[in-house]
Amino acid sequence: MTEVAFTASATSGTRTYLTHALPLWRRTLLTHEAMIILSVVVVSIIAAASIPRFATPLTLSYLLLDVTPILLCALPVTLILVSGEIDLSVASAVGFSNVVIGWLFAEGVPIQGAILAGVLSGLLVGLVNGFLVAVLQLPSLAVTIGTLALFRGISIGILGTDSITNFPVELKSLANANVPGTGFPLVMFAVLVAIVLFAVMLHFTPFGRSVYATGQGIDTARFSGVRTVRVKFTLFLLSGLLAGLVGAYYTFRYGSARGDNAAGLELAVIAGVVLGGVSIFGGRGRIVGVVAGVLLIGLVQSVLRFMNYSSDVINIAVGGLLVVSVAVPLAFTAITQTVAHARRKTSTPMRAEESQHRKGK
Amino acid sequence: MTAHSKKSNTWRAAAIAAGAMSAVLLLSGCTGAAAGSSSSDQGTTALSVGYVPKMLANPYFDQAGVGAEEAVKELNGDYVAVGPQVGAADAQVPFINTLAQQGRNGIILSASDPSALGQALTTAREAGTKVVTFDSDVEPEYRDLFVSPVPDMSLSKAMVDVMIEQIGEEGKIAILGASPNAKNQNAWISGIEKDIADSHPGIEIVEKFYGNDDDQESFDKTAAALQKTPGLSGIISTSTVGTASAARYISSSSFAGNVALTGIGMPNATKAYLEDGTIKKFVLFDPADMGRVGAYAIRALLDGDITGKAGDTFTAGDLGEYTVEEGGIVQAGEPIVFDLENIDQYNF
Numbered sequence: 022m023t024e025v026a027f028t029a030s031a032t033s034g035t036r037t038y039l040t041h042a043l044p045l046w047r048r049t050l051l052t053h054e055a056m057i058i059l060s061v062v063v064v065s066i067i068a069a070a071s072i073p074r075f076a077t078p079l080t081l082s083y084l085l086l087d088v089t090p091i092l093l094c095a096l097p098v099t100l101i102l103v104s105g106e107i108d109l110s111v112a113s114a115v116g117f118s119n120v121v122i123g124w125l126f127a128e129g130v131p132i133q134g135a136i137l138a139g140v141l142s143g144l145l146v147g148l149v150n151g152f153l154v155a156v157l158q159l160p161s162l163a164v165t166i167g168t169l170a171l172f173r174g175i176s177i178g179i180l181g182t183d184s185i186t187n188f189p190v191e192l193k194s195l196a197n198a199n200v201p202g203t204g205f206p207l208v209m210f211a212v213l214v215a216i217v218l219f220a221v222m223l224h225f226t227p228f229g230r231s232v233y234a235t236g237q238g239i240d241t242a243r244f245s246g247v248r249t250v251r252v253k254f255t256l257f258l259l260s261g262l263l264a265g266l267v268g269a270y271y272t273f274r275y276g277s278a279r280g281d282n283a284a285g286l287e288l289a290v291i292a293g294v295v296l297g298g299v300s301i302f303g304g305r306g307r308i309v310g311v312v313a314g315v316l317l318i319g320l321v322q323s324v325l326r327f328m329n330y331s332s333d334v335i336n337i338a339v340g341g342l343l344v345v346s347v348a349v350p351l352a353f354t355a356i357t358q359t360v361a362h363a364r365r366k367t368s369t370p371m372r373a374e375e376s377q378h379r380k381g382k
Numbered sequence: 383m384t385a386h387s388k389k390s391n392t393w394r395a396a397a398i399a400a401g402a403m404s405a406v407l408l409l410s411g412c413t414g415a416a417a418g419s420s421s422s423d424q425g426t427t428a429l430s431v432g433y434v435p436k437m438l439a440n441p442y443f444d445q446a447g448v449g450a451e452e453a454v455k456e457l458n459g460d461y462v463a464v465g466p467q468v469g470a471a472d473a474q475v476p477f478i479n480t481l482a483q484q485g486r487n488g489i490i491l492s493a494s495d496p497s498a499l500g501q502a503l504t505t506a507r508e509a510g511t512k513v514v515t516f517d518s519d520v521e522p523e524y525r526d527l528f529v530s531p532v533p534d535m536s537l538s539k540a541m542v543d544v545m546i547e548q549i550g551e552e553g554k555i556a557i558l559g560a561s562p563n564a565k566n567q568n569a570w571i572s573g574i575e576k577d578i579a580d581s582h583p584g585i586e587i588v589e590k591f592y593g594n595d596d597d598q599e600s601f602d603k604t605a606a607a608l609q610k611t612p613g614l615s616g617i618i619s620t621s622t623v624g625t626a627s628a629a630r631y632i633s634s635s636s637f638a639g640n641v642a643l644t645g646i647g648m649p650n651a652t653k654a655y656l657e658d659g660t661i662k663k664f665v666l667f668d669p670a671d672m673g674r675v676g677a678y679a680i681r682a683l684l685d686g687d688i689t690g691k692a693g694d695t696f697t698a699g700d701l702g703e704y705t706v707e708e709g710g711i712v713q714a715g716e717p718i719v720f721d722l723e724n725i726d727q728y729n730f
Contacts, residue, residue, distance in 0.1 A: 182561050275501075
């Protein structure tokens with residue numbers, strides 16, 4: 022996954038070793054990302070075949086509508102995790118944007134102005150996070166836990182226990198509308214555009230490579246000419262911007278602005294990102310895996326709800342899935358390395374590509 | 383840190399995890415399949431009800447669910463209780479969507495937000511699901527009926543009566559509410575004010591304060607109110623949390639024995655203060671009645687016996703006959719006064 026950036030510079034001249042240790046089909050199909058995608062497909066097929074009324078356009082519509090806020094927040098958070106930082110304040114930024122929209126609208130501001138102010142409120146959260154993490158170089162875990170509480174508190178302070186609900190009907194139906202005759206929500210077109218933009222940004226631009234470089238070793242990256250402060254600052258701004266947009270979407274999806282809206286969303290976001298194969302230590306992860314990870318969580322939740330399980334069981338299942346997806350590959354790597362070590366000691370000489378692979382570490 | 387390079391082992395692990403999960407889903411999928419389609423001997427469509435509380439593992443909603451489940455069983459229906467763990471506005475939406483998709487013909491719901499569930503409920507009702515709310519209503523256009531626990535005025539009157547029994551017809555009292563914005567709080571508090579103005583001219587309400595259903599806040603506000611208002615004879619709390627918190631303060635302060643406390647309270651949370659004498663009597667209702675009435679209302683709606691308009695009547699098993707009031711509201715019961723004699727009969 023991450024070797025690509027390095028091999029690109031080594032293509033000139035004749036090489037005496039293989040570019041990759043494994044053939045192309047193994048590198049693309051036998052990855053964490055591919056396994057998550059396969060899980061999505063397998064679970065969908067089994068659920069559609071065995072649960073009555075599951076395989077309907079309505080299921081697809083609800084599933085996609087439910088994962089939309091999580092997916093949109095997960096895209097910038099993926100980049101932030103790849104850069105070696107974390108953002109726990111996304112849900113509070115969504116809630117803050119939602120509350121600002123509701124509050125201004127109730128005060129008589131036209132809805133377009135309120136939406137703009139909401140998006141800017143999200144951006145403000147990103148600005149504060151970016152300044153504290155990138156410029157002052159404070160740890161993002163502590164900073165974003167702080168801004169999580171700070172902006173949630175401000176949101177509840179603005180609206181108290183009020184709930185603003187009289188939003189324009191046209192916007193509410195637009196946020197819930199499907200492509201006529203299908204179960205495909207219109208909002209998914211915006212989501213698809215966002216996915217493509219973030220995938221291109223992370224995987225096919227110099228900025229994306231500097232994000233990986235920052236996550237793999239910030240000092241090395243800085244000495245190699247990566248402007249790490251600017252990279253991190255940009256990422257937190259992006260996270261705030263997307264959270265602001267999600268806040269606007271959320272307002273019309275549920276037709277409600279309340280101080281506690283979207284509380285706890287950050288956990289779903291982080292779970293989706295980590296399940297999608299992004300390393301919490303930075304430097305590793307792909308957008309496609311995150312999209313599949315978020316969809317898998319949404320799908321498992323949907324299936325379990327169909328089987329009449331309540332949220333406690335659903336949380337156990339999602340939590341278990343997350344722990345398994347992180348722990349099992351680590352455990353297997355440890356076991357196979359021990360086995361390989363023992364085998365090497367006894368007799369067989371190493372294959373050439375395997376030894377190359379090890380030197381690379 | 384160690385796992386990054388060994389892809390060939392990572393996929394193998396993930397494949398096993400995915401396989402195991404698929405097996406689990408396959409097995410449980412078979413059992414889950416039976417739920418939505420149980421038949422019954424009722425002449426018309428079989429009752430299939432989803433119960434959605436504001437949150438799970440809450441004694442108040444558990445008790446309401448007990449009533450709903452009993453009534454659905456009496457009607458030979460299929461019952462399932464699902465819901466979120468937190469009272470966030472949108473948390474109930476996926477559960478309502480799923481119940482509608484399963485083709486259930488009734489939902490009994492206590493709403494966390496009056497409008498956030500609107501779109502989900504409208505879709506469900508268009509597919510033929512009857513929606514009955516209880517305890518916390520949604521906007522009337524999103525449901526068929528609302529089951530209120532008790533008439534607001536009778537609850538207010540019961541609280542005032544219990545207070546008068548203790549302090550007599552003369553004295554200054556304070557009211558401890560949950561929040562100044564909640565609809566039911568305002569109804570109860572204005573009911574108390576009206577009853578006192580109409581029937582008990584010797585009683586003066588000198589102060590109203592709010593604890594936001596928060597234990598510590600209610601405790602602190604009670605302490606402040608008692609200290610700055612000398613000669614207070616009693617406090618009526620319209621917040622169940624507030625009643626227990628105020629009792630905790632009073633029982634440990636110099637006001638113990640001098641200030642009468644009553645209001646609405648949860649039996650299990652308030653029992654200790656009945657036993658130590660801080661509270662002589664308090665008021666509530668049986669949440670299970672709301673669940674029972676809700677289940678019978680869904681049956682009546684499905685059979686076309688009622689449509690939810692004012693004046694419709696239906697029978698709810700042993701509870702007797704109910705009449706729909708203006709605005710599609712049904713009153714499930716009457717207030718219960720709890721004291722040391724009867725507290726042990728209730729467990730919620």
